[in-house]
Amino acid sequence: MKVLITGGAGFIGSTIASAFAERGITPVVLDSLITGRQEFTDGKIFYQGDIGDGELVDAIFREHPEIGVAVHCAALIVVPDSMKDPLRYYRVNLGRTRDFAEHLVRNGCDRMIFASTAGMYRPEADLSVTETSALEPQNPYTRSKMMAELMLEDVCRATSLRVVSLRYLNPIGADPQLRTGLQSSKPTHALGKMIESYELGVPFKITGVDWDTRDGTAIRDYIHVWDIARAFCAAADRFDAIVPPLRPAGEGSGYEVINLGTGDGTTVRELVDAFREVVGEAFVAEEAPARPGDVVGAFVRPDKAWELLRWKPEYTIEDAIRHSLQWAERRRELDVA
Numbered sequence: 001m002k003v004l005i006t007g008g009a010g011f012i013g014s015t016i017a018s019a020f021a022e023r024g025i026t027p028v029v030l031d032s033l034i035t036g037r038q039e040f041t042d043g044k045i046f047y048q049g050d051i052g053d054g055e056l057v058d059a060i061f062r063e064h065p066e067i068g069v070a071v072h073c074a075a076l077i078v079v080p081d082s083m084k085d086p087l088r089y090y091r092v093n094l095g096r097t098r099d100f101a102e103h104l105v106r107n108g109c110d111r112m113i114f115a116s117t118a119g120m121y122r123p124e125a126d127l128s129v130t131e132t133s134a135l136e137p138q139n140p141y142t143r144s145k146m147m148a149e150l151m152l153e154d155v156c157r158a159t160s161l162r163v164v165s166l167r168y169l170n171p172i173g174a175d176p177q178l179r180t181g182l183q184s185s186k187p188t189h190a191l192g193k194m195i196e197s198y199e200l201g202v203p204f205k206i207t208g209v210d211w212d213t214r215d216g217t218a219i220r221d222y223i224h225v226w227d228i229a230r231a232f233c234a235a236a237d238r239f240d241a242i243v244p245p246l247r248p249a250g251e252g253s254g255y256e257v258i259n260l261g262t263g264d265g266t267t268v269r270e271l272v273d274a275f276r277e278v279v280g281e282a283f284v285a286e287e288a289p290a291r292p293g294d295v296v297g298a299f300v301r302p303d304k305a306w307e308l309l310r311w312k313p314e315y316t317i318e319d320a321i322r323h324s325l326q327w328a329e330r331r332r333e334l335d336v337a
Protein backbone atom coordinates (compact mmCIF):
# COMPACT_ATOMS: atom_id res chain seq x y z
CA MET A 1 0.00 0.00 0.00
CA LYS A 2 1.01 3.62 -0.49
CA VAL A 3 -0.10 6.67 1.47
CA LEU A 4 -0.57 10.13 -0.04
CA ILE A 5 0.68 12.81 2.37
CA THR A 6 -0.24 16.42 1.70
CA GLY A 7 2.12 18.84 3.41
CA GLY A 8 4.62 15.97 3.47
CA ALA A 9 7.57 18.37 3.25
CA GLY A 10 6.54 20.16 6.45
CA PHE A 11 7.48 19.49 10.07
CA ILE A 12 4.71 17.04 10.91
CA GLY A 13 3.98 15.66 7.42
CA SER A 14 7.62 14.78 6.77
CA THR A 15 7.86 12.95 10.10
CA ILE A 16 4.67 11.05 9.31
CA ALA A 17 6.14 10.13 5.91
CA SER A 18 9.25 8.64 7.57
CA ALA A 19 7.13 6.72 10.09
CA PHE A 20 5.03 5.16 7.31
CA ALA A 21 8.15 4.32 5.28
CA GLU A 22 9.59 2.49 8.31
CA ARG A 23 6.44 0.36 8.39
CA GLY A 24 6.80 -0.61 4.75
CA ILE A 25 4.06 1.74 3.51
CA THR A 26 5.45 3.96 0.76
CA PRO A 27 4.69 7.67 1.20
CA VAL A 28 3.77 9.77 -1.83
CA VAL A 29 4.37 13.39 -0.87
CA LEU A 30 2.36 16.31 -2.26
CA ASP A 31 3.61 19.71 -1.09
CA SER A 32 3.64 23.22 -2.53
CA LEU A 33 6.98 23.96 -0.80
CA ILE A 34 5.58 27.33 0.27
CA THR A 35 6.65 26.46 3.81
CA GLY A 36 7.91 22.88 3.34
CA ARG A 37 11.55 22.06 2.65
CA GLN A 38 12.70 20.30 -0.50
CA GLU A 39 15.35 18.28 1.45
CA PHE A 40 12.58 16.69 3.52
CA THR A 41 11.39 14.93 0.37
CA ASP A 42 14.79 13.46 -0.52
CA GLY A 43 14.47 9.79 -1.41
CA LYS A 44 10.66 9.99 -1.38
CA ILE A 45 8.14 10.02 -4.22
CA PHE A 46 7.41 13.75 -4.42
CA TYR A 47 5.00 15.98 -6.34
CA GLN A 48 5.35 19.73 -5.97
CA GLY A 49 2.00 21.45 -6.27
CA ASP A 50 -1.25 22.53 -4.74
CA ILE A 51 -3.78 20.20 -3.13
CA GLY A 52 -6.48 22.11 -4.99
CA ASP A 53 -4.97 21.18 -8.38
CA GLY A 54 -7.33 18.45 -9.56
CA GLU A 55 -5.29 17.49 -12.62
CA LEU A 56 -2.22 16.97 -10.45
CA VAL A 57 -4.12 14.88 -7.89
CA ASP A 58 -5.65 12.81 -10.74
CA ALA A 59 -2.15 12.22 -12.16
CA ILE A 60 -0.88 11.11 -8.73
CA PHE A 61 -3.66 8.53 -8.41
CA ARG A 62 -3.12 7.38 -12.02
CA GLU A 63 0.59 6.87 -11.34
CA HIS A 64 0.07 5.34 -7.87
CA PRO A 65 -3.18 3.36 -7.88
CA GLU A 66 -1.98 1.55 -4.73
CA ILE A 67 -2.66 4.67 -2.60
CA GLY A 68 -5.09 3.43 0.03
CA VAL A 69 -5.24 6.41 2.36
CA ALA A 70 -4.63 10.15 2.22
CA VAL A 71 -3.05 11.93 5.19
CA HIS A 72 -4.02 15.59 4.92
CA CYS A 73 -1.52 17.85 6.73
CA ALA A 74 -1.17 20.71 4.22
CA ALA A 75 -2.36 23.87 5.97
CA LEU A 76 -1.40 27.31 7.21
CA ILE A 77 -0.82 27.01 10.97
CA VAL A 78 0.36 30.29 12.49
CA VAL A 79 -2.30 31.78 14.77
CA PRO A 80 -1.19 35.46 14.68
CA ASP A 81 -0.90 35.31 10.86
CA SER A 82 -4.43 33.94 10.70
CA MET A 83 -5.66 36.98 12.63
CA LYS A 84 -3.96 39.34 10.19
CA ASP A 85 -5.08 37.53 7.05
CA PRO A 86 -8.16 35.40 7.74
CA LEU A 87 -9.18 35.29 4.07
CA ARG A 88 -5.95 33.48 3.20
CA TYR A 89 -6.45 31.03 6.06
CA TYR A 90 -10.01 30.21 5.02
CA ARG A 91 -8.97 29.92 1.35
CA VAL A 92 -6.21 27.43 2.13
CA ASN A 93 -7.43 25.53 5.18
CA LEU A 94 -11.11 25.40 4.26
CA GLY A 95 -11.36 26.01 0.49
CA ARG A 96 -8.44 23.83 -0.55
CA THR A 97 -9.53 21.07 1.82
CA ARG A 98 -12.94 21.13 0.08
CA ASP A 99 -11.24 20.85 -3.31
CA PHE A 100 -8.91 18.10 -2.12
CA ALA A 101 -11.85 16.10 -0.69
CA GLU A 102 -13.56 16.36 -4.08
CA HIS A 103 -10.42 15.10 -5.82
CA LEU A 104 -10.23 12.13 -3.41
CA VAL A 105 -13.87 11.20 -4.01
CA ARG A 106 -13.42 11.47 -7.79
CA ASN A 107 -10.38 9.21 -7.62
CA GLY A 108 -12.13 6.63 -5.46
CA CYS A 109 -9.90 7.22 -2.43
CA ASP A 110 -12.24 6.70 0.50
CA ARG A 111 -9.90 7.11 3.50
CA MET A 112 -8.56 10.43 4.81
CA ILE A 113 -6.70 11.07 8.06
CA PHE A 114 -6.99 14.77 8.82
CA ALA A 115 -4.38 16.67 10.84
CA SER A 116 -6.46 18.88 13.10
CA THR A 117 -6.17 20.82 16.33
CA ALA A 118 -7.40 20.33 19.88
CA GLY A 119 -7.19 24.12 20.10
CA MET A 120 -10.81 24.27 18.95
CA TYR A 121 -12.19 23.04 22.31
CA ARG A 122 -13.34 25.09 25.27
CA PRO A 123 -11.29 23.59 28.12
CA GLU A 124 -13.15 22.08 31.09
CA ALA A 125 -12.75 23.69 34.55
CA ASP A 126 -9.61 21.58 35.20
CA LEU A 127 -8.21 22.68 31.79
CA SER A 128 -8.60 19.21 30.27
CA VAL A 129 -10.26 18.60 26.92
CA THR A 130 -11.91 15.45 25.60
CA GLU A 131 -13.70 14.66 22.34
CA THR A 132 -16.98 15.67 24.02
CA SER A 133 -15.77 19.10 25.23
CA ALA A 134 -17.60 22.05 23.67
CA LEU A 135 -16.13 23.54 20.51
CA GLU A 136 -15.19 27.17 20.93
CA PRO A 137 -12.35 28.06 18.55
CA GLN A 138 -10.78 31.42 19.37
CA ASN A 139 -9.00 32.53 16.18
CA PRO A 140 -9.24 32.15 12.39
CA TYR A 141 -6.71 29.28 12.38
CA THR A 142 -8.65 27.05 14.78
CA ARG A 143 -11.96 28.20 13.26
CA SER A 144 -10.78 27.25 9.78
CA LYS A 145 -9.82 23.78 11.06
CA MET A 146 -13.17 23.36 12.79
CA MET A 147 -15.07 24.46 9.67
CA ALA A 148 -13.02 22.09 7.52
CA GLU A 149 -13.95 19.25 9.88
CA LEU A 150 -17.66 20.12 9.80
CA MET A 151 -17.51 20.19 6.01
CA LEU A 152 -15.68 16.85 5.86
CA GLU A 153 -18.29 15.29 8.13
CA ASP A 154 -21.02 16.40 5.71
CA VAL A 155 -19.05 14.96 2.79
CA CYS A 156 -18.63 11.66 4.65
CA ARG A 157 -22.38 11.39 5.17
CA ALA A 158 -23.06 11.86 1.46
CA THR A 159 -20.18 10.08 -0.28
CA SER A 160 -17.89 7.08 0.09
CA LEU A 161 -15.26 9.25 1.83
CA ARG A 162 -14.45 8.36 5.45
CA VAL A 163 -12.37 10.63 7.68
CA VAL A 164 -10.49 10.12 10.91
CA SER A 165 -9.60 13.49 12.37
CA LEU A 166 -6.68 13.58 14.80
CA ARG A 167 -6.67 16.63 17.08
CA TYR A 168 -3.58 17.57 19.07
CA LEU A 169 -1.92 20.66 20.54
CA ASN A 170 1.77 21.68 20.60
CA PRO A 171 4.10 19.36 18.65
CA ILE A 172 7.78 19.51 19.66
CA GLY A 173 10.90 17.39 19.13
CA ALA A 174 12.14 16.11 15.78
CA ASP A 175 12.53 12.85 13.93
CA PRO A 176 14.73 10.87 16.38
CA GLN A 177 16.96 9.97 13.41
CA LEU A 178 17.20 13.70 12.58
CA ARG A 179 16.01 13.28 8.98
CA THR A 180 13.52 16.12 9.51
CA GLY A 181 12.38 18.66 12.10
CA LEU A 182 11.06 22.19 12.43
CA GLN A 183 11.83 24.21 9.27
CA SER A 184 12.12 27.62 10.88
CA SER A 185 15.47 28.81 12.24
CA LYS A 186 13.68 31.38 14.43
CA PRO A 187 10.76 29.58 16.06
CA THR A 188 8.74 31.76 18.42
CA HIS A 189 7.23 28.94 20.48
CA ALA A 190 8.33 28.27 24.06
CA LEU A 191 10.85 25.49 23.37
CA GLY A 192 12.28 27.35 20.35
CA LYS A 193 12.83 30.44 22.49
CA MET A 194 14.44 28.30 25.20
CA ILE A 195 16.92 26.87 22.71
CA GLU A 196 17.63 30.39 21.41
CA SER A 197 18.21 31.74 24.95
CA TYR A 198 20.44 28.78 25.80
CA GLU A 199 22.54 29.22 22.68
CA LEU A 200 22.88 32.99 23.22
CA GLY A 201 23.56 32.54 26.96
CA VAL A 202 20.75 34.93 27.94
CA PRO A 203 17.86 34.28 30.38
CA PHE A 204 14.70 32.70 29.00
CA LYS A 205 11.63 34.84 29.66
CA ILE A 206 8.66 33.02 31.21
CA THR A 207 5.87 35.14 29.76
CA GLY A 208 2.94 34.97 32.16
CA VAL A 209 3.17 33.80 35.79
CA ASP A 210 -0.30 34.68 37.11
CA TRP A 211 -2.40 32.00 35.47
CA ASP A 212 -4.69 29.76 37.51
CA THR A 213 -2.55 26.62 37.13
CA ARG A 214 -0.48 24.44 39.48
CA ASP A 215 2.48 26.88 39.36
CA GLY A 216 1.03 30.07 37.85
CA THR A 217 2.44 29.52 34.35
CA ALA A 218 0.43 28.58 31.29
CA ILE A 219 -0.17 24.93 30.46
CA ARG A 220 0.16 23.20 27.07
CA ASP A 221 0.08 19.62 25.90
CA TYR A 222 3.51 19.39 24.24
CA ILE A 223 3.77 16.18 22.31
CA HIS A 224 6.71 14.62 20.52
CA VAL A 225 6.28 14.79 16.76
CA TRP A 226 7.31 11.13 16.39
CA ASP A 227 4.50 10.15 18.76
CA ILE A 228 2.11 12.13 16.56
CA ALA A 229 3.46 10.31 13.51
CA ARG A 230 2.93 6.94 15.25
CA ALA A 231 -0.69 7.88 15.87
CA PHE A 232 -1.22 8.59 12.15
CA CYS A 233 0.25 5.18 11.32
CA ALA A 234 -2.01 3.52 13.92
CA ALA A 235 -5.02 5.33 12.44
CA ALA A 236 -4.12 4.00 8.98
CA ASP A 237 -3.64 0.44 10.33
CA ARG A 238 -6.99 0.45 12.10
CA PHE A 239 -8.89 2.74 9.73
CA ASP A 240 -11.57 0.28 8.62
CA ALA A 241 -12.26 -0.81 12.19
CA ILE A 242 -12.65 2.81 13.33
CA VAL A 243 -14.90 3.85 10.43
CA PRO A 244 -16.21 0.74 8.64
CA PRO A 245 -16.63 1.04 4.86
CA LEU A 246 -20.07 -0.52 4.72
CA ARG A 247 -22.25 1.09 7.33
CA PRO A 248 -25.84 -0.01 7.90
CA ALA A 249 -28.17 2.77 6.72
CA GLY A 250 -28.46 5.52 9.32
CA GLU A 251 -25.57 4.23 11.42
CA GLY A 252 -22.48 6.38 11.82
CA SER A 253 -21.32 9.22 9.64
CA GLY A 254 -18.06 7.74 8.36
CA TYR A 255 -16.28 10.41 10.38
CA GLU A 256 -14.46 10.01 13.69
CA VAL A 257 -12.54 12.40 15.94
CA ILE A 258 -9.66 11.22 18.12
CA ASN A 259 -7.63 13.50 20.40
CA LEU A 260 -3.91 12.98 20.91
CA GLY A 261 -2.22 14.13 24.11
CA THR A 262 -0.39 13.26 27.27
CA GLY A 263 -3.23 13.41 29.80
CA ASP A 264 -1.65 15.98 32.12
CA GLY A 265 0.19 18.60 30.10
CA THR A 266 3.22 20.66 31.01
CA THR A 267 3.44 24.17 32.45
CA VAL A 268 6.09 26.62 31.26
CA ARG A 269 7.98 26.23 34.55
CA GLU A 270 7.88 22.44 34.16
CA LEU A 271 9.22 22.84 30.62
CA VAL A 272 12.04 25.02 31.99
CA ASP A 273 12.84 22.34 34.62
CA ALA A 274 12.91 19.63 31.96
CA PHE A 275 15.16 21.81 29.78
CA ARG A 276 17.52 22.28 32.72
CA GLU A 277 17.54 18.54 33.30
CA VAL A 278 18.78 18.10 29.73
CA VAL A 279 21.29 20.98 29.44
CA GLY A 280 22.39 21.54 33.05
CA GLU A 281 21.77 23.97 35.89
CA ALA A 282 23.32 26.98 34.18
CA PHE A 283 20.12 27.59 32.17
CA VAL A 284 18.47 30.71 33.62
CA ALA A 285 14.83 31.77 33.38
CA GLU A 286 13.21 35.01 34.51
CA GLU A 287 9.61 36.12 34.88
CA ALA A 288 7.97 38.48 32.38
CA PRO A 289 4.43 39.67 31.52
CA ALA A 290 2.19 37.43 29.41
CA ARG A 291 2.31 37.91 25.63
CA PRO A 292 -0.66 39.77 24.10
CA GLY A 293 -3.42 37.27 23.31
CA ASP A 294 -1.86 34.49 25.43
CA VAL A 295 -4.21 31.92 26.93
CA VAL A 296 -3.96 29.72 30.04
CA GLY A 297 -4.07 26.67 27.75
CA ALA A 298 -5.29 23.12 28.07
CA PHE A 299 -4.26 19.49 28.07
CA VAL A 300 -5.75 16.55 26.23
CA ARG A 301 -7.15 13.38 27.79
CA PRO A 302 -6.11 10.63 25.38
CA ASP A 303 -8.43 7.81 26.55
CA LYS A 304 -10.18 7.46 23.18
CA ALA A 305 -6.82 7.29 21.39
CA TRP A 306 -5.90 4.35 23.61
CA GLU A 307 -9.25 2.67 23.07
CA LEU A 308 -9.34 3.04 19.27
CA LEU A 309 -5.67 3.28 18.28
CA ARG A 310 -3.93 1.54 21.20
CA TRP A 311 -1.81 4.68 21.16
CA LYS A 312 -0.26 6.74 23.90
CA PRO A 313 2.84 8.96 23.85
CA GLU A 314 6.12 7.10 24.39
CA TYR A 315 8.66 9.91 24.37
CA THR A 316 9.15 12.12 27.43
CA ILE A 317 9.39 15.91 27.39
CA GLU A 318 13.15 15.50 28.03
CA ASP A 319 13.46 13.27 24.93
CA ALA A 320 11.65 15.89 22.88
CA ILE A 321 13.93 18.65 24.19
CA ARG A 322 17.03 16.56 23.42
CA HIS A 323 15.81 15.86 19.88
CA SER A 324 14.91 19.53 19.33
CA LEU A 325 18.41 20.60 20.44
CA GLN A 326 20.02 18.03 18.15
CA TRP A 327 17.79 19.13 15.30
CA ALA A 328 18.71 22.83 15.81
CA GLU A 329 22.32 21.78 15.24
CA ARG A 330 21.48 19.60 12.22
CA ARG A 331 19.31 22.32 10.66
CA ARG A 332 22.23 24.72 10.72
CA GLU A 333 24.35 22.15 8.89
CA LEU A 334 21.61 21.77 6.27
CA ASP A 335 21.47 25.56 5.80
CA VAL A 336 25.20 25.77 5.34
CA ALA A 337 25.33 22.81 2.95
Ligand SMILES: O=c1ccn([C@@H]2O[C@H](COP(=O)(O)OP(=O)(O)O[C@H]3O[C@H](CO)[C@H](O)[C@H](O)[C@H]3O)[C@@H](O)[C@H]2O)c(=O)[nH]1
Binds near residue numbers: 193194217219
Ligand atom coordinates in the same frame (compact mmCIF):
# COMPACT_ATOMS: atom_id res chain seq x y z
O1 LIG B 1 9.68 32.94 25.05
C1 LIG B 1 8.63 32.42 25.45
C2 LIG B 1 7.68 31.87 24.55
C3 LIG B 1 6.50 31.31 25.07
N1 LIG B 1 6.31 31.30 26.41
C4 LIG B 1 5.04 30.79 26.96
O2 LIG B 1 4.91 29.41 26.69
C5 LIG B 1 3.53 29.08 26.53
C6 LIG B 1 3.38 28.34 25.24
O3 LIG B 1 3.67 29.21 24.16
P1 LIG B 1 3.91 28.67 22.67
O4 LIG B 1 4.13 29.85 21.78
O5 LIG B 1 4.93 27.58 22.69
O6 LIG B 1 2.53 27.92 22.31
P2 LIG B 1 1.08 28.51 22.01
O7 LIG B 1 0.18 27.36 22.24
O8 LIG B 1 0.80 29.73 22.80
O9 LIG B 1 1.05 28.92 20.46
C7 LIG B 1 1.91 28.34 19.50
O10 LIG B 1 1.61 27.04 19.15
C8 LIG B 1 0.44 26.89 18.39
C9 LIG B 1 0.41 25.45 17.99
O11 LIG B 1 -0.11 24.67 18.96
C10 LIG B 1 0.40 27.78 17.17
O12 LIG B 1 1.36 27.35 16.22
C11 LIG B 1 0.69 29.22 17.55
O13 LIG B 1 0.78 30.02 16.36
C12 LIG B 1 1.96 29.30 18.30
O14 LIG B 1 2.17 30.64 18.75
C13 LIG B 1 2.76 30.41 26.60
O15 LIG B 1 2.24 30.57 27.87
C14 LIG B 1 3.84 31.47 26.36
O16 LIG B 1 3.56 32.69 26.98
C15 LIG B 1 7.26 31.79 27.30
O17 LIG B 1 7.08 31.73 28.51
N2 LIG B 1 8.39 32.36 26.79
